[in-house]
Amino acid sequence: MRLDEIDKRILRVLQRDGRIQNVELAKEVGLSPSPCLRRVKLLEDAGIIDRYVAVLNPVKAGLPLSLFARVWLTAQDAETIDHFIAAMKTLPQVMECYIMLGESDALLRVAVSDLDDYRQFQSTHLTRVNGIQNVKTDVPSQVVKQTYALPLR
Amino acid sequence: MRLDEIDKRILRVLQRDGRIQNVELAKEVGLSPSPCLRRVKLLEDAGIIDRYVAVLNPVKAGLPLSLFARVWLTAQDAETIDHFIAAMKTLPQVMECYIMLGESDALLRVAVSDLDDYRQFQSTHLTRVNGIQNVKTDVPSQVVKQTYALPLR
DNA sequence: GCATCTTCGCAAGTCGATTGCGCCACCGAG
DNA sequence: CTCGGTGGCGCAATCGACTTGCGAAGATGC
Numbered sequence: 529m530r531l532d533e534i535d536k537r538i539l540r541v542l543q544r545d546g547r548i549q550n551v552e553l554a555k556e557v558g559l560s561p562s563p564c565l566r567r568v569k570l571l572e573d574a575g576i577i578d579r580y581v582a583v584l585n586p587v588k589a590g591l592p593l594s595l596f597a598r599v600w601l602t603a604q605d606a607e608t609i610d611h612f613i614a615a616m617k618t619l620p621q622v623m624e625c626y627i628m629l630g631e632s633d634a635l636l637r638v639a640v641s642d643l644d645d646y647r648q649f650q651s652t653h654l655t656r657v658n659g660i661q662n663v664k665t666d667v668p669s670q671v672v673k674q675t676y677a678l679p680l681r
Numbered sequence: 682m683r684l685d686e687i688d689k690r691i692l693r694v695l696q697r698d699g700r701i702q703n704v705e706l707a708k709e710v711g712l713s714p715s716p717c718l719r720r721v722k723l724l725e726d727a728g729i730i731d732r733y734v735a736v737l738n739p740v741k742a743g744l745p746l747s748l749f750a751r752v753w754l755t756a757q758d759a760e761t762i763d764h765f766i767a768a769m770k771t772l773p774q775v776m777e778c779y780i781m782l783g784e785s786d787a788l789l790r791v792a793v794s795d796l797d798d799y800r801q802f803q804s805t806h807l808t809r810v811n812g813i814q815n816v817k818t819d820v821p822s823q824v825v826k827q828t829y830a831l832p833l834r
Numbered sequence: 835g836c837a838t839c840t841t842c843g844c845a846a847g848t849c850g851a852t853t854g855c856g857c858c859a860c861c862g863a864g
Numbered sequence: 865c866t867c868g869g870t871g872g873c874g875c876a877a878t879c880g881a882c883t884t885g886c887g888a889a890g891a892t893g894c
Contacts, residue, residue: 529741531742531743539735539737539742542734542735543734543735543737544732544734545732545733545734546699546700546732546733546734546735547699547700547733549850549851550850550851550852551850551851559873559874560873560874560875561850561851561852561874562851562852562853562873562874562875563872563873563874565851565852566872566873574741575738575741576737576738576741576742577735577736577737577738578736578737578738579697579698579699579735579736580698580699580700580733580734580735580736581695581696581697581698581699581733581734581736581829581830582692582695582696582699582730582732582733583730583731583732583733583734583829584692584696584729584730584731584831585728585729585730585731586831588682588727588728588729589684589692589729589831589833590684590833591831591832591833596779596788613825616825616826617825617826620832621832622826623826623827623828623829623830623831623832624826624827624828625824625825625826625827626749626821626822626823626824626825627821627822627823627825628819628820628821628822629819629820629821629822630818630819630820631817631819632819634825635749635819635821639831639832664784665783666781666782666783666784666785666788667781667782667783668779668780668781668782668788669779669780669781669782670779670780671778671779672766672769672770672778672779672780672787673769673770673775673776673777673778674776674777674778675776675777676734676736676776676829677734677776678737678739678742678744678776678792679744679773679774679776679792680742680743680744702881702882703881703882703883704881704882712842712843713842713843713844714843714881714882714883715842715843715844715882715883715884716841716842716843718882718883719841719842
């Protein structure tokens with residue numbers, strides 16, 4: 529599916545405000561409501577818009593800490609990796625998990641309420657996963673920017 | 682603001698589907714529509730729900746690569762850091778930016794279309810920022826999990 | 835046990851979403 | 865150059881959901 533300038537404008541707005549009303553969205557992108565809504569539906573059906581979500585304030589929701597954990601596995605064979613992946617999928621504290629090329633084997637983003645909470649998570653969940661050789665935790669001291677918006681050019 | 686079990690249920694649902702209709706949301710959490718909507722409004726006013734966003738499919742939107750860059754600065758004084766932060770805020774490719782404690786000084790998530798696009802970004806934008814001493818790029822080979830939902834217990 | 839406060843559920847009114855239809859501009863063929 | 869076809873836009877009417885006010889029920893504290 530080819531995106532023209534109006535589609536990109538729609539996507540930029542929806543990435544800022546996923547609950548904007550169609551009439552207002554139409555005004556912002558320079559269209560009347562019905563073709564605007566039609567384009568949104570097409571973008572949804574094409575899967576370009578994957579879903580809509582509410583973004584919570586982590587501090588006010590009681591999970592102010594977001595830690596990064598770099599993971600080294602004992603081996604890189606499919607069995608070890610698949611087992612690790614399956615384990616990560618079951619842990620709700622793991623908000624993001626990537627298998628990495630390069631230095632470490634995986635990168636996690638873990639949401640916790642404080643450092644004690646993280647230590648508990650590490651001891652009762654992470655260390656019980658087979659195949660993990662080492663974990664290095666990286667702590668952000670300041671969140672400079674956290675957009676989930678893709679920069680469409 | 683104290684969250685009871687119903688509030689948490691509402692937040693869990695809205696983190697999955699930010700455009701769910703109020704009547705359906707009410708059914709899922711076991712409430713009638715009006716008190717349900719009232720709670721949602723309170724959660725928004727309290728800032729617990731920060732905003733609603735559309736989540737795009739990075740592949741279908743033409744930005745399939747999400748790279749992590751660990752940054753080392755030349756110094757840790759406020760001036761150097763503030764200048765770096767200001768620069769990161771202006772770069773749309775930088776979806777996330779954290780100032781880190783520990784090994785590296787900052788962590789970035791950069792959205793690009795391919796590796797050439799990233800090289801171009803690095804040479805025309807990153808290297809022109811004063812105060813950057815070194816950058817190590819970490820490439821994910823597989824996205825195992827990518828939830829923006831906080832695990833409310 | 836009573837008063838008060840909070841929160842729920844119901845119902846009516848209002849607003850926006852949704853669909854069908856006609857029109858216009860662009861494009862290709864003859 | 866003209867004509868037929870196609871795709872997208874805008875308008876209007878219907879439908880559905882959101883929204884607000886009010887009465888009732890349950891919980892809490894004195």
